[in-house]
Amino acid sequence: FITYISDGQGSCYMSYLEGFRMWERFLLWDIRIGPHVNYCIVLLVPFNLDDVQKILDNCLEKDYSYKFLQTWLGNGLFLWKLHRRLLVPIFHNRIIEDYIDVFGTQGSVLVERLQGEVGRPEFDFGLFFAESNCFTETAMGEKMDVQHNPNTPYLRARNTVMSIINMRLFKPWLQPDAVFNLTSYAKIQKETGNDTTALVISYVLMLLGCHHKEQDQVYEELKSIFGDSQRLPTKEDLNKMDYLERVIKETMRLYTAEPLGHEVIASCTLPAGVGCAVLPFVIHRDKTIWGPDADSFSPDRFLPEHCAARHPCAFIPFSFGARNCI
Template sequence: MFVFVLIFMVTVLYYINFRRLRKPLYEFSERMPTIGEVPVLGHTHWFIGGPERLLENIRKLAELVDSSGGLSKIWIGPSLYVVSLNPEDVQKILENCLEKDSSYKFLQTWLGNGLFVAPVELWKVHRRVLLPIFHNRVIEDYIEVFGQQGDVLVQRLAEQVGKPEFDVYKYITSCMLDIVFETAMGEKMDVQHNPDTPYLRARNCVMSIINMRLFKAWLQPDALFNLTPYAKMQKENIDLTHKFTDEVVNKKRALFESGGLQKEGRKDLLELLLTRDMKFTNEELREHIDSITIAGNDTTALVVSYALLLLGSHEEEQDRVYEELKGIFGDSERLPTKEDLNKMDYLERVIKETMRLYTVVPIIGRKTQKELQLSNVTLPAGVGCAVAPFVMHRSKRLWGPDADCFNPDRFLPEHSAKRHPCAFIPFSFGARNCIGRHFGMLAMKSILATVLRTYKVTSRTIDRLKIEILLFPVPGHMISIHKRNTAC
């Protein structure tokens, strides 16, 4: 009995001290507008359920915030977040709050201090070093790889011509992995012909476990997670992915130190990192290459897959894309060049409208490091900031009454010029935006152009979505394809 009383007293004293230390946070919270909060639980009940229900709850909560002026607070357990859907406030948050939210720690277990999740002070140093290797001139050297792998994709898709619906994402993600492996590491993996590899199985397993931890509160504390079989499974699969990248890094390092790297011609990103003035350790190289490979593959593959879904259910827009491609290529079956990609104005608008409607990174989390003045509130240091591009991009307040409709011409220059720069942020915004955005856009254009020159796509409307770190359609990216009569 004495032990139970002692435990109770210690718990009460801990809670009192916890509240005392966080008193400024609670005082700030009381001054903030709130929507959908319940006693004790705060907003935690909105974040319970499977991935489909979870996204719908987040969407409803964010839409309530949007309709009430675009600024509110949410409590998830002991963590306070300010939710802002006003472009002016979002710009201030993304420009001034460069520290990632604590929820990214689950990815950090895997990606270490790679650029995507690195603490801000380390990120500042490494971003300066990595920025030149993502220069447009460097990325444009990879256009040939985009075309070659897009051509393989077209050949692989031939097995689905005239057949019932199939999930195109499986084909697109294999194509993107081949592109990313070759451009980031110089490794020709041929994933398109060999999709079931130990590396990919391990990678998918780790992503599944991280997603589970993000949205299941009882698995978030390391002490509890480490008691589950998932902890061992995660470690084994992380070790397997690290082993693969470590072997590539060690091989490239040995070539570099022996003077065996090629002096002329296209260089992969790992080679370029090895030649920078800042000397990265092998572990740092692995962390950056893993971040590029993992963050760059799924996001790009998802946008391409969503674009095919949208064009498959919007015949007029698909015909406009095809006519644009026909005007560029004629009857030639050659691979796209830089000049060709620069002429694909309508296809680029299709890609941007796809990223607006199906923002594959639906939530961005940041944390204030010092006081930040927003439009009508001053945020103290240490507060989480949640930006929801998926909701902002469909906001009728920002995009008009037809915000849910597919209309690529929203991105005509004369329309975009009137829009706040943070009304559309598929690559985030500010200094910590996506370093690979030019790579992604060129790769997406090249793959879509190659597929749409060869096949006509049909699909149904997407009506059910889920969040699994990224945004996925519940039934998959289901399309059917038919060979076009005329090549272009």
């Protein structure tokens, strides 16, 4: 975890590269030590899929580390019994379909911005701004247009809070509230999100740029749906994007946007209250599950016939069980 102790601000790519190197160390532990690893004494890290399923099916309480997110997110995602029944219908397909035009419009704006970057050796995709526009317009009913005006009070406050949250997660001496509340960071946090969608899209674009055959297949699939039209996609169009869906799933397997999840065991064969860390990044690259080419990019792993024969916890980019991501 030494990589995360610094306050320095490097490139996003380098930060996540260092992060994935850390998860690769966990993968080596799985290979060399076995199906269970006790990490830092306080956490059990299961690698056996049956154990992972048992844990995620039976624990409803999040680990103590999630409390650092409550300042930003409130209790909505943490008070499971109270809010789950209210939140799930909001993400039903029928509701999401009403916002397809919003997603399409913001995607078109992003494409226009990217066209202006053609020929430059290095530039920021700006995917987070497109995602933020989609979120604020659909969830809040507010058109912020941060793709054209990224310097908004909301984004400045959000970035500040996320920096403080990440710092507390990886600096143990700032985790006790009694200590943290004495620092200037506590005041800043009172006065003022890891964005999985933007991350996944970034990784999709990176992998397609590195694998021209798969990129051409995605292009041909979209060309067969849209032709030369510039129209926005419809629900029917999305249902035809079979290969693109496999590409996205394979991307989430290799580059899991949330590579770590903390849970607290209520009972089972472990003492009550034991913390467990489920590592999708390690599970998604386990060669005993995905074969000797587990580190390779192969979207056809997600053909229906291959998925049907796979353990339900072999692919868990959104976690698993009652407390999975909605």
